Amino acid sequence: MSELFPRKQVMGFLFSLLLTAVALAVYFFDMSYAAGMTILLVTAFVQAGLQLVVFMHAGETKDKGAIYTNVYYGVFIALVTIFGTLLCMIWGYV
Amino acid sequence: MGFFDRFAVPHPNPAIYASMVAIGLTVIAIVAGLTYFKKWGYLWREWLTTVDHKRIGIMYLISALLMLFRGGADAIMMRAQLAVPDNTLLDAQHYNEIFTTHGVVMIIFMAMPFIMALMNFVVPLQIGARDVAFPRLNALSFWLFFMGAMLFNISFVIGGSPDAGWTSYFPLAGNEFSQSVGTNYYMIAIQIAGIGTLMTGINFITTILKMRAPGMTLMKMPMFTWSSLITNVIIVFAFPVLTVALAMGTLDRLFGTNFFTTDNGGMDMLWANLFWVWGHPEVYILILPAFGIYSEVISTFARRNLYGYKSMVASMVVISVFSFLVWAHHFFTMGQGAVANSIFSITTMAIAIPTGVKIFNWLFTLWKGKIVITTPMLYALLFIPLFTIGGVTGVMLGMSAADYQYHNTMFLVAHFHMVIIPGVVFAMLAGLTYYWPKMFGFMLNERIGKITAWTIAIGTLLAFMPMFFSGLDGQARRMYTYSASTGFGVWNMISFIGALGLAAGFVLIVYNIYHSIRYASRDIGSDPWDARTLEWATHSPVPAYNFAVVPQVDSIEAFWDAKKKGHILFKGEYEKIHMPNNSGVPFIMSCIFFVWGFSFVFSMWIPVIISTIGIFACMALRSFEEDHGHYISVEKIEETETKLRGVS
Amino acid sequence: MKIDHSLPLEYSTEENRLKVLGFWIFLGAEIMLFATLFASYFTLVNRTGNGPAGADIFEITPVLMETIVLLTSSFTIGLGVHAMRLRNKKAMLSFFAVTLLLGAGFLAVEISEFVHYVHIGAGLQTSAFTSILLTTLGTHGAHVTLGIFWGLFIMLQVKQRGLTPETANKSFIFSLYWHFLDVVWIFIFSFIYLKGMM
Numbered sequence: 041m042s043e044l045f046p047r048k049q050v051m052g053f054l055f056s057l058l059l060t061a062v063a064l065a066v067y068f069f070d071m072s073y074a075a076g077m078t079i080l081l082v083t084a085f086v087q088a089g090l091q092l093v094v095f096m097h098a099g100e101t102k103d104k105g106a107i108y109t110n111v112y113y114g115v116f117i118a119l120v121t122i123f124g125t126l127l128c129m130i131w132g133y134v
Numbered sequence: 135m136g137f138f139d140r141f142a143v144p145h146p147n148p149a150i151y152a153s154m155v156a157i158g159l160t161v162i163a164i165v166a167g168l169t170y171f172k173k174w175g176y177l178w179r180e181w182l183t184t185v186d187h188k189r190i191g192i193m194y195l196i197s198a199l200l201m202l203f204r205g206g207a208d209a210i211m212m213r214a215q216l217a218v219p220d221n222t223l224l225d226a227q228h229y230n231e232i233f234t235t236h237g238v239v240m241i242i243f244m245a246m247p248f249i250m251a252l253m254n255f256v257v258p259l260q261i262g263a264r265d266v267a268f269p270r271l272n273a274l275s276f277w278l279f280f281m282g283a284m285l286f287n288i289s290f291v292i293g294g295s296p297d298a299g300w301t302s303y304f305p306l307a308g309n310e311f312s313q314s315v316g317t318n319y320y321m322i323a324i325q326i327a328g329i330g331t332l333m334t335g336i337n338f339i340t341t342i343l344k345m346r347a348p349g350m351t352l353m354k355m356p357m358f359t360w361s362s363l364i365t366n367v368i369i370v371f372a373f374p375v376l377t378v379a380l381a382m383g384t385l386d387r388l389f390g391t392n393f394f395t396t397d398n399g400g401m402d403m404l405w406a407n408l409f410w411v412w413g414h415p416e417v418y419i420l421i422l423p424a425f426g427i428y429s430e431v432i433s434t435f436a437r438r439n440l441y442g443y444k445s446m447v448a449s450m451v452v453i454s455v456f457s458f459l460v461w462a463h464h465f466f467t468m469g470q471g472a473v474a475n476s477i478f479s480i481t482t483m484a485i486a487i488p489t490g491v492k493i494f495n496w497l498f499t500l501w502k503g504k505i506v507i508t509t510p511m512l513y514a515l516l517f518i519p520l521f522t523i524g525g526v527t528g529v530m531l532g533m534s535a536a537d538y539q540y541h542n543t544m545f546l547v548a549h550f551h552m553v554i555i556p557g558v559v560f561a562m563l564a565g566l567t568y569y570w571p572k573m574f575g576f577m578l579n580e581r582i583g584k585i586t587a588w589t590i591a592i593g594t595l596l597a598f599m600p601m602f603f604s605g606l607d608g609q610a611r612r613m614y615t616y617s618a619s620t621g622f623g624v625w626n627m628i629s630f631i632g633a634l635g636l637a638a639g640f641v642l643i644v645y646n647i648y649h650s651i652r653y654a655s656r657d658i659g660s661d662p663w664d665a666r667t668l669e670w671a672t673h674s675p676v677p678a679y680n681f682a683v684v685p686q687v688d689s690i691e692a693f694w695d696a697k698k699k700g701h702i703l704f705k706g707e708y709e710k711i712h713m714p715n716n717s718g719v720p721f722i723m724s725c726i727f728f729v730w731g732f733s734f735v736f737s738m739w740i741p742v743i744i745s746t747i748g749i750f751a752c753m754a755l756r757s758f759e760e761d762h763g764h765y766i767s768v769e770k771i772e773e774t775e776t777k778l779r780g781v782s
Numbered sequence: 783m784k785i786d787h788s789l790p791l792e793y794s795t796e797e798n799r800l801k802v803l804g805f806w807i808f809l810g811a812e813i814m815l816f817a818t819l820f821a822s823y824f825t826l827v828n829r830t831g832n833g834p835a836g837a838d839i840f841e842i843t844p845v846l847m848e849t850i851v852l853l854t855s856s857f858t859i860g861l862g863v864h865a866m867r868l869r870n871k872k873a874m875l876s877f878f879a880v881t882l883l884l885g886a887g888f889l890a891v892e893i894s895e896f897v898h899y900v901h902i903g904a905g906l907q908t909s910a911f912t913s914i915l916l917t918t919l920g921t922h923g924a925h926v927t928l929g930i931f932w933g934l935f936i937m938l939q940v941k942q943r944g945l946t947p948e949t950a951n952k953s954f955i956f957s958l959y960w961h962f963l964d965v966v967w968i969f970i971f972s973f974i975y976l977k978g979m980m
Contacts, residue, residue: 043868103799103806124411343803
């Protein structure tokens with residue numbers, strides 16, 4: 041039975057629950073906007089990386105170069121789109 | 135309102151009634167012709183169900199040429215209306231519809247399928263593959279594009295065309311100012327075609343990354359394949375933005391949401407923003423394959439290797455990233471401050487650098503080359519000076535402070551036509567002429583081809599150069615008429631003459647095809663241009679399996695080195711070849727998509743629900759289906775090869 | 783069809799390897815799809831018109847339930863793929879079944895949340911904020927719904943046909959999809975709900 045629950049994935053799951061709990065701090069404690077956003081950014085991106093490596097096996101084949109390039113490129117363009125949009129739609133007017 | 139009233143055209147005129155009759159007669163003629171010549175079975179077996187990348191490429195090509203004439207007819211009507219001051223040929227509404235459909239048809243239903251046609255036909259051959267990675271998905275991509283195009287094109291006879299411009303800015307495109315179903319057509323037809331394009335992107339990236347012939351490392355890929363790879367990367371990351379924007383626009387129009395409205399917090403500028411987050415990369419999606427074609431053509435007819443291969447690749451990789459960083463230059467005048475505008479101004483000017491690198495690489499390839507002026511080469515040589523005019527005016531527009539002067543004038547219209555026509559259209563015509571013998575086994579007439587190239591080039595200059603001047607004088611784009619006192623009359627008359635020249639050029643292309651089908655020699659061998667890359671190493675026309683033996687590559691110009699340095703491309707014996715089976719599902723599923731889209735346009739919810747179920751049923755069917763393809767036996771390959779060798 | 787027995791079943795044929803890479807690229811496109819929704823959300827989040835703001839309508843309990851359920855389902859499908867690699871068909875199907883049940887549980891909570899929003903006057907048409915909120919959540923929810931049907935089809939195929947290179951490949955790709963939905967949810971949880979209630 042225990043072979044069905046590999047240590048790496050169980051630890052990954054526990055760690056992701058821990059990250060969720062840490063993120064919840066912004067709800068339960070009073071803190072500045074900057075501190076709250078820092079916590080959320082760190083926990084969310086660590087959580088995403090965890091899923092990618094531990095659960096999605098992104099690095100296990102010869103195509104890992106292509107897969108990681110694809111993901112990093114996507115995340116980069118995604119961030120550019122989000123922050124660029126905010127620049128053009130909100131921040132750019134101040 | 136009666137049920138059928140909704141299908142009426144809101145602003146009918148004799149031209150539209152004539153089109154209805156013409157469409158009706160054409161459909162009857164096609165159906166009657168297919169029945170009379172007993173071609174239904176042939177059509178179904180060989181074309182509608184095909185998953186062969188070469189046939190899909192040819193279907194893209196036919197669609198692109200058809201759409202070129204649809205968009206071209208719109209263009210001629212616009213130029214005719216503006217040719218003289220105070221003209222009454224078209225009314226304002228009709229003019230609005232025509233510039234809208236001209237833009238959408240030319241970009242999304244002409245230029246896109248044209249590059250898809252060449253990519254589909256050429257890329258697998260150029261990398262020595264038997265087909266694309268997902269042949270059936272490829273068929274689905276084509277049919278979704280085709281149904282999207284048809285849905286968009288029936289708009290002007292059923293329910294009315296979109297009339298808010300090809301950018302379809304809100305609030306103009308919202309329910310308040312665009313009451314007809316036209317903008318629904320825009321949102322949904324482009325959505326359907328866009329899904330097809332996204333799947334093509336995924337398909338070709340996988341194909342190019344995983345299916346290259348042994349020995350062909352990334353840095354030994356031909357330049358057109360490189361440009362296709364980069365283009366498809368941009369497609370995959372840009373088209374989802376359009377998908378979301380169109381979905382939000384559809385929700386606003388049909389379900390009363392408040393994304394782009396002017397009250398309840400809606401923000402119309404967000405549409406412009408999202409549209410150009412997709413729209414600017416889209417420009418590079420169009421131009422990069424064109425650059426790839428020029429690289430092949432110039433290197434072939436300068437009879438030497440491409441100068442600066444690595445810098446060509448690097449410049450495209452840089453463009454792929456930068457194309458996502460410049461979009462706000464399309465709306466410098468929307469009111470954001472100097473900081474935001476300056477950032478996008480700088481990135482815009484920066485992207486001119488990799489493009490300039492490419493221009494110089496072509497010039498250095500020509501330098502000391504033994505130039506042979508064929509029709510494709512003539513297009514490439516005409517492209518360089520004309521495109522530079524478009525490019526330089528682009529840098530002018532990219533300066534945000536100066537842009538306040540040029541914005542929304544004919545100057546802008548002249549700029550993007552001088553980029554897209556020499557950049558994309560010339561390249562597609564060069565590619566068409568260049569790859570025609572590979573597709574069909576005979577060449578297009580060179581003399582008519584060169585006359586065509588000159589006609590189109592002169593037509594382009596005549597049609598668009600005057601717009602730079604009238605634009606700087608203050609002629610706004612999308613104005614349906616102007617008074618004589620503005621002094622725009624003479625410029626617009628010259629433009630009209632240029633547009634007629636372009637039309638003459640496109641008629642010459644059709645005549646050339648007809649002439650060549652009748653008179654051209656079929657005995658041209660497999661390599662009529664003395665070319666350099668793998669696609670010319672197999673027979674013309676290409677057998678279904680592309681290469682009887684998978685080629686072994688060990689240089690950038692594999693075929694040239696095989697010819698000149700005695701490298702052996704094809705090592706080993708014939709083996710049985712695994713090929714994918716044909717399938718009717720992509721075509722049927724796309725037909726259901728058409729019904730879905732049409733019902734959606736008119737808010738007919740019962741057919742929408744039924745066709746949605748149909749679409750999911752097709753997907754479920756695909757999930758459960760077991761299809762392992764088929765094998766072509768060694769005897770069959772030998773037979774085909776002997777036959778083809780006899781011809782060539 | 784050449785089968786390479788040194789690799790896990792889902793990678794064992796060339797076609798399978800193509801499909802896995804192709805799906806990763808599709809996920810790249812999905813990143814942009816959700817990024818566009820997030821960009822629009824952050825642009826419209828304070829444009830509430832006459833409707834409520836996020837802080838007025840978000841509740842921590844259902845959101846926390848959804849998060850834990852989805853995180854757990856991502857864990858169980860990971861175990862499912864692990865069991866598949868051990869060629870333990872029975873365990874694999876059990877883990878997949880648990881995953882889909884958790885997915886259905888997530889949907890149930892989300893639907894009741896939507897009903898609640900509409901009930902308190904935060905419907906799709908209320909304001910730009912509610913439009914983009916419900917569209918973003920709805921797009922994720924629609925992905926989960928599609929995933930449940932897709933997963934069900936794959937379970938049926940594994941049950942009927944056993945673990946073949948094709949069914950293993952489909953199951954693995956489905957697991958990628960499911961994990962990805964979990965990743966998207968993490969961002970929704972952090973930057974829509976928690977940021978909204980901060």
